[in-house]
Amino acid sequence: MxxxxxxxxxxxxxxxxxxxxxxxxxxxxxxxxxxxKLGLANLAVVIALYFxxxxxxxxxxxxxxxxxxxxxxxxxxxxxxxxxxxxSFFSMVFVKRRGFSLYGVSMVGGVAHNMGQLLAAAFIVKTxxxxxxxxxxxxxxxVTGLLNGILGRxxxxxxxxx
Numbered sequence: 001m002x003x004x005x006x007x008x009x010x011x012x013x014x015x016x017x018x019x020x021x022x023x024x025x026x027x028x029x030x031x032x033x034x035x036x037k038l039g040l041a042n043l044a045v046v047i048a049l050y051f052x053x054x055x056x057x058x059x060x061x062x063x064x065x066x067x068x069x070x071x072x073x074x075x076x077x078x079x080x081x082x083x084x085x086x087x088s089f090f091s092m093v094f095v096k097r098r099g100f101s102l103y104g105v106s107m108v109g110g111v112a113h114n115m116g117q118l119l120a121a122a123f124i125v126k127t128x129x130x131x132x133x134x135x136x137x138x139x140x141x142x143v144t145g146l147l148n149g150i151l152g153r154x155x156x157x158x159x160x161x162x
């Protein structure tokens with residue numbers, strides 16, 4: 001059973017992720033690749049991962065995707081988000097356990113998220129030609145992951161420890 005404080009804090013992480021998803025949907029970030037985003041909602045997941053651990057962060061991640069899909073998405077956005085998020089999440093947990101810094105964890109998460117979505121797209125359209133987007137998505141994942149890592153480090157420094 002989750003302690004009340006942990007439950008409330010986890011709910012705040014989900015709420016923050018939803019707000020960031022919504023804000024991101026208001027300002028399309030388009031550089032020639034459909035669906036490319038800054039990944040700001042993943043910031044709440046990364047912070048939850050460092051603040052509490054992988055179980056709570058996974059819960060935040062799943063609830064964020066499901067609720068964002070219901071509130072301002074569609075079935076395809078939920079499918080692509082889940083595919084990207086699961087690959088990203090387990091990649092982040094893996095490299096965090098290997099001693100990567102928050103910046104490295106976030107960058108791996110950004111790249112893995114994009115690769116997970118690319119694999120989902122290849123499966124849905126039944127062609128690997130979508131792989132032509134891979135170089136752009138790799139670069140975008142590194143850059144957005146680094147930016148989220150920087151923001152995450154600052155937020156973790158400023159959040160109360162207890």
